[in-house]
Amino acid sequence: MSPIVGLSIGLNYAWQVGGPGPASWGWALTSVMTLCIGLSLAEILSGLPVSGGPFFWTSLLGGRHGALLSWITGWCNLFGLTALTASSALATIYNVAAVVQALTGVTLSVWQQLLILQGILVVSGAVNSSSPTLLTQCMFYGTFINIAGVIFVVLLLPTVGPWRQSPKFVWGTFFDRSLSSFIVPSNGYLWIQGTCLPRFVLAGFDSCSHLSEEIKGANSSAPRAMIWSIIASSSIGYALLVGVLFCVQVPDNLFYASAKNGYALGQLFFDVFNARFGSGVGSVSAMSVCILAGIMTTIACITSTSRMMFSFARSKALPFSRFFSYMSPSQHMPIRTVWLAVLLPCAASTIMLMPNPYFFGTMVAYGFAGMQLAHGLPILCRLTISRHTFEPGPIHLGQWSCTIGWISVAWIILIMAVLSLPSSVPVTLQEVQFPVIFGLGGSLVAWFIPKWGARHYYIDPKQHAALAIHMPLLEHGKTD
DSSP states (O other): OOHHHHHHHHHHHHHHTTOHHHHHHHHHHHHHHHHHHHHHHHHHHHHOOOTTTHHHHHHHHSGGGHHHHHHHHHHHHHHHHHHHHHHHHHHHHHHHHHHHHHHHOOOOOHHHHHHHHHHHHHHHHHHHHHOHHHHHHHHHHHHHHHHHHHHHHHHHHHHHOSOOOOHHHHHHOOOOGGGOSSOOSOHHHHHHHHTTGGGTTSTTTTHHHHTGGGSTTHHHHHHHHHHHHHHHHHHHHHHHHHHHHHTOSOTTHHHHOGGGTTOHHHHHHHHHHHHHHSOSGGGHHHHHHHHHHHHHHHHHHHHHHHHHHHHHHHTTOSTTHHHHTOOOTTTOSOHHHHHHHHHHHHHHHHHHHTTOHHHHHHHHHHHHHHHHHHHHHHHHHHHTTTTTTOOOOSSOOGGGHHHHHHHHHHHHHHHHHHHHSOSSSSOOGGGOOOHHIIIIIHHHHHHHOTTTSGGGTOOOHHHHHHHHHHHHHHHTTOOO
């Protein structure tokens, strides 16, 4: 959950679909709604602190349909985590390419960027395979770099930049359809799409649940970590967004970002230093911080994705599940799923970036839609099927549980609808967005295929829960 990475990816899009006003107000609204979702999931996590998170919860809360709902949730979550890992590495590449261009004037080709991106993923996989101690240190310093990096950028840009924008620009400026590269039917339609900037920053808060079996006192510490991660990331990210918007020197430059090969945040850094010193070379200092933050975030994404894959493989949901459900006895980590979590983003980035970079953005949007669906299904099951049987843990919402839960479900439905809206009208095949159909349809087809469908081999996670409960009794000879 890196504000720097989210802004690196999202500022381009936000500038094209409304500019500062929708971005700043949308960040505040999305932060509050994401906190509602986090509170609802934290309550479930406190009662069910198991690795795998949402797909495991859906199985336990979904009643007689738990296995099918768990299958859908798991694949949506896995696709979302893969997309977020790839997008984190992509944000790092944006900054690497901008640094190279600022220092040498050379523009990296798509192939060169792709090779560097895959190198970052491989290095991140190596860190995840090394030792738990090194991984713990990377998590700690990664958090420090992201927080300190935001403070550094927010203090650096106003100090260097000779021009400050007004509060009206930051909170009240809306670029209408005449300035947008997207052909949309109305300004209201454009505004709705422009409020989605923080979705990439706040999408990974369920990582706490995937690591819950490796955390002491998970039923209390993991849900607290989930809630505070949302509060911290949204607050720090909002400070970064507002600080950056106040320091925009030439708003028109961000529409094209010609000096930085279409990278709006890099163009903004370049403009600040160029306005003061007549050269944008100094922007390398800010972009270097972004590179470090991106690498650390990619490492964390692979950690979370690998744990979810390992848990999913235990239910025979992955191809070659027996191979991937292996835990290294010496390192006590799922090494094989670590490298699967590296391989999938490498393959996805190659497939999506080479024909047309646009497809990569579509994949990220679909991945985020999958994450939303994976968050919404366990909350919905908790509110409906298991409303009388769920036993909350030490962290619970009390009488506010249902109210916050239904607000969360309503927001998730709205976001899924927004993600399904095409960005241009008339709609071409390239602009079609059907993340709901893609996620649900693909999962259902894989489940119901005659003879080979997942319903014939998928192990309902409830069976793992039952085994975990009875194993201590069996070890002591108590078989009742």
